[in-house]
Amino acid sequence: xxxxxxxxxxxxxxxxxxxxxxxxxxxxxxxxxxxxxxxxxxxxxxxxxxxxxxxxxxxxxxxxxxxxxxxxxxxxxxxxxxxxxxxxxxxxxxxxxxxxxxxxxxxxxxxxxxxxxxxxxxxxxxxxxxxxxxxxxxxxxxxxxxxxxxxxxxxxxxxxxxxxxxxxxxxxxxxxxxxxxxxxxxxxxxxxxxxxxxxxxxxxxxxxxxxxxxxxxxxxxxxxxxxxxxxxxxxxxxxxxxxxxxxxxxxxxxxxxxxxxxxxxxxxxxxxxxxxxxxxxxxxxxxxxxxxxxxxxxxxxxxxxxxxxxxxxxxxxxxxxxxxxxxxxxxxxxxxxxxxxxxxxxxxxxxxxxxxxxxxxxxxxxxxxxxxxxxxxxxxxxxxxxxxxxxxxxxxxxxxxxxxxxxxxxxxxxxxxxxxxxxxxxxxxxxxxx
Amino acid sequence: xxxxxxxxxxxxxxxxxxxxxxxxxxxxxxxxxxxxxxxxxxxxxxxxxxxxxxxxxxxxxxxxxxxxxxxxxxxxxxxxxxxxxxxxxxxxxxxxxxxxxxxxxxxxxxxxxxxxxxxxxxxxxxxxxxxxxxxxxxxxxxxxxxxxxxxxxxxxxxxxxxxxxxxxxxxxxxxxxxxxxxxxxxxxxxxxxxxxxxxxxxxxxxxxxxxxxxxxxxxxxxxxxxxxxxxxxxxxxxxxxxxxxxxxxxxxxxxxxxxxxxxxxxxxxxxxxxxxxxxxxxxxxxxxxxxxxxxxxxxxxxxxxxxxxxxxxxxxxxxxxxxxxxxxxxxxxxxxxxxxxxxxxxxxxxxxxxxxxxxxxxxxxxxxxxxxxxx
Numbered sequence: 189x190x191x192x193x194x195x196x197x198x199x200x201x202x203x204x205x206x207x208x209x210x211x212x213x214x215x216x217x218x219x220x221x222x223x224x225x226x227x228x229x230x231x232x233x234x235x236x237x238x239x240x241x242x243x244x245x246x247x248x249x250x251x252x253x254x255x256x257x258x259x260x261x262x263x264x265x266x267x268x269x270x271x272x273x274x275x276x277x278x279x280x281x282x283x284x285x286x287x288x289x290x291x292x293x294x295x296x297x298x299x300x301x302x303x304x305x306x307x308x309x310x311x312x313x314x315x316x317x318x319x320x321x322x323x324x325x326x327x328x329x330x331x332x333x334x335x336x337x338x339x340x341x342x343x344x345x346x347x348x349x350x351x352x353x354x355x356x357x358x359x360x361x362x363x364x365x366x367x368x369x370x371x372x373x374x375x376x377x378x379x380x381x382x383x384x385x386x387x388x389x390x391x392x393x394x395x396x397x398x399x400x401x402x403x404x405x406x407x408x409x410x411x412x413x414x415x416x417x418x419x420x421x422x423x424x425x426x427x428x429x430x431x432x433x434x435x436x437x438x439x440x441x442x443x444x445x446x447x448x449x450x451x452x453x454x455x456x457x458x459x460x461x462x463x464x465x466x467x468x469x470x471x472x473x474x475x476x477x478x479x480x481x482x483x484x485x486x487x488x489x490x491x492x493x494x495x496x497x498x499x500x501x502x503x504x505x506x507x508x509x510x511x512x513x514x515x516x517x518x519x520x521x522x523x524x525x526x527x528x529x530x531x532x533x534x535x536x537x538x539x540x541x542x543x544x545x546x547x548x549x550x551x552x553x554x555x556x557x558x559x560x561x562x563x564x565x566x567x568x569x570x571x572x573x574x575x576x577x578x579x580x581x582x583x584x585x586x587x588x589x590x591x592x593x594x595x596x597x598x599x600x601x602x603x604x605x606x607x608x609x610x611x612x613x614x615x616x617x618x619x620x621x622x
Numbered sequence: 623x624x625x626x627x628x629x630x631x632x633x634x635x636x637x638x639x640x641x642x643x644x645x646x647x648x649x650x651x652x653x654x655x656x657x658x659x660x661x662x663x664x665x666x667x668x669x670x671x672x673x674x675x676x677x678x679x680x681x682x683x684x685x686x687x688x689x690x691x692x693x694x695x696x697x698x699x700x701x702x703x704x705x706x707x708x709x710x711x712x713x714x715x716x717x718x719x720x721x722x723x724x725x726x727x728x729x730x731x732x733x734x735x736x737x738x739x740x741x742x743x744x745x746x747x748x749x750x751x752x753x754x755x756x757x758x759x760x761x762x763x764x765x766x767x768x769x770x771x772x773x774x775x776x777x778x779x780x781x782x783x784x785x786x787x788x789x790x791x792x793x794x795x796x797x798x799x800x801x802x803x804x805x806x807x808x809x810x811x812x813x814x815x816x817x818x819x820x821x822x823x824x825x826x827x828x829x830x831x832x833x834x835x836x837x838x839x840x841x842x843x844x845x846x847x848x849x850x851x852x853x854x855x856x857x858x859x860x861x862x863x864x865x866x867x868x869x870x871x872x873x874x875x876x877x878x879x880x881x882x883x884x885x886x887x888x889x890x891x892x893x894x895x896x897x898x899x900x901x902x903x904x905x906x907x908x909x910x911x912x913x914x915x916x917x918x919x920x921x922x923x924x925x926x927x928x929x930x931x932x933x934x935x936x937x938x939x940x941x942x943x944x945x946x947x948x949x950x951x952x953x954x955x956x957x958x959x960x961x962x963x964x965x966x967x968x969x970x971x972x973x974x975x976x977x978x979x980x981x982x983x984x985x986x987x988x989x990x991x992x993x994x995x996x997x
Contacts, residue, residue: 276951277948280948313915316719316946317945317949319744319745323916323949326916334916336915337745340716342739350757350761351741351754353754354754357750357754539739566689569689569720572689574723574726576684576686576687577730580685
């Protein structure tokens with residue numbers, strides 16, 4: 189170790205496995221028809237466990253991670269964005285949506301070949317753009333059967349029987365619809381397995397994130413992006429749940445042995461909202477100051493499911509199986525799935541930025557942060573909603589806050605040089621030098 | 623003839639303050655037309671819609687990021703500037719992400735007695751939306767009862783529903799007169815009428831509507847109708863813009879705006895369970911695009927308005943950054959084009975560049991005369 193290197197570090201052992209799972213996911217979707225299976229499309233937050241009841245040969249493509257991958261390929265992304273604009277859609281709409289539509293319009297799949305048209309759309313709706321996204325996809329593809337579940341029933345603290353019934357009722361209708369659209373008989377046992385898997389996977393991811401409370405942090409946010417993404421692809425799958433278990437064990441080991449994400453950790457930060465995907469080098473720039481972004485409400489709570497533990501701190505939510513709950517039928521499975529998802533941290537701010545501020549302050553305290561970087565993300569109205577109030581709340585709570593404007597999926601709205609200059613100024617206020 | 627409506631809209635704060643003095647009642651500000659005003663009004667509380675003032679402002683920047691629509695920021699600005707200091711409460715019915723930020727910042731920074739976020743369902747096309755909304759409205763009714771200390775009886779709800787339905791019927795009557803070859807009112811006057819209905823006691827408004835309707839059918843406005851237009855899109859209370867277009871040889875004969883038809887088009891159909899009747903009205907009303915999925919039900923509705931009001935052209939107008947409308951506009955413009963209806967798309971901000979828009983509007987209207995040109 190050099191003088192600047194305070195901690196040991198090493199690459200993650202399960203890194204290649206994460207890459208392999210992701211690659212297979214897109215390959216499985218593209219080749220589904222060749223294998224006699226079905227394809228569906230929907231958002232990363234959709235109830236993916238439900239179509240599992242149609243059989244093991246049903247593969248999905250979730251829209252946001254696919255679009256983020258496009259954004260990382262600047263040449264293809266630009267062609268997608270321009271194709272969408274030529275089709276008459278506004279440039280200030282969600283940039284994930286615009287990248288995705290562009291891929292459909294150009295009929296080009298990011299990994300080669302024509303865009304694989306889904307057999308049906310299975311979506312959820314909490315952001316203004318969610319259902320409308322696929323309404324347009326259906327328009328562009330000449331009509332695809334579509335079912336959407338409205339989940340916008342209010343914050344978890346106010347959930348009651350009426351709200352749960354609304355979700356569960358739609359889920360039951362959705363299953364009837366799936367049977368009708370696919371002509372397949374629905375298998376409740378497969379649904380139950382998927383619900384168990386989802387609870388296990390999303391709780392384990394929260395456990396991984398909670399391990400980052402350790403100093404030095406065993407993971408940095410840039411690395412976490414490549415790991416949490418699996419939960420946005422298929423949080424209901426055994427493959428992902430098993431992977432997160434392996435990851436949790438490895439990260440635990442890193443904490444026990446003080447293996448750091450970056451060897452010179454001197455400053456701990458968190459970000460907010462999706463990063464500008466084409467410019468993740470920004471996180472490496474932070475490291476020149478010994479600053480590590482330990483995550484964010486976004487990386488922790490987009491798929492991670494949390495609860496307040498008896499000592500008052502945040503930790504992974506106890507799964508139904510850990511509580512000894514045996515799911516016996518469809519209705520029970522759907523009720524558990526609805527309740528589990530409604531507690532998702534990233535669903536709370538849709539009703540009040542102040543709830544998000546409280547969670548961010550909690551992270552800032554429990555993860556021992558020195559500062560916060562808020563990405564005023566023009567690409568995502570859903571996660572940027574209320575961000576200015578978050579800034580005010582964090583400042584009021586005494587945390588140094590830096591903001592930068594950008595766009596997760598449209599490189600025309602991000603200026604790396606200017607952002608690095610902002611980082612320099614922020615680091616100076618924190619008393620850090622390269 | 624429409625002076626009273628114009629004055630009420632222009633002097634909305636004076637009206638509300640004097641209403642309070644006169645009645646001793648409370649005033650509740652609301653942010654979206656999905657708010658079930660019938661329940662509020664049944665307790666003697668006056669619901670008033672919070673709208674902007676179309677002035678440049680610099681007070682909302684710390685609260686709402688500039689990528690959100692100018693309308694939501696303009697509304698919040700009114701609160702931060704103290705122009706609604708007479709409000710006893712505020713509420714919102716869930717619709718788009720933009721306007722809810724005006725509510726969430728208002729509730730944090732501007733003290734009021736009562737605040738309520740009604741989780742109005744987004745998927746109004748689901749059969750599950752009605753029982754869900756009934757449950758949410760029951761909870762809201764209880765919250766209002768607790769706040770006002772008044773039990774809401776069926777009798778009070780019936781009266782409130784009737785006052786609101788009468789208002790809707792009367793405004794429909796006025797709108798029907800716009801089908802005439804020479805409409806007896808301008809689009810500007812129609813907009814003044816609807817806007818003022820959102821911020822006055824409906825009983826006052828009904829009285830004035832009846833007065834107006836007395837002589838309206840025979841009224842000669844003294845102006846040429848010109849090109850018959852529909853205006854449609856995001857929230858729009860920009861009277862100056864409407865006035866400008868109508869001074870260029872056109873008349874707006876119909877609209878699809880939440881400051882227009884979308885606000886009053888549907889009535890509450892009375893039934894034994896009053897809350898369910900109210901819920902049905904809000905589920906079945908002409909939708910805001912944020913709730914118009916999976917089917918686009920607004921499109922055939924707009925095309926029917928075009929037919930019934932003999933529309934020749936459309937101005938599609940949208941608040942800058944308004945995602946729900948942006949998501950529907952290509953489909954709507956295509957439907958209009960397929961029907962042979964020429965349309966012009968414009969993007970609104972808090973302040974409208976009337977001069978620039980005028981050039982575009984004039985060019986648009988000239989297109990309607992091109993057949994004469996080549997005769």
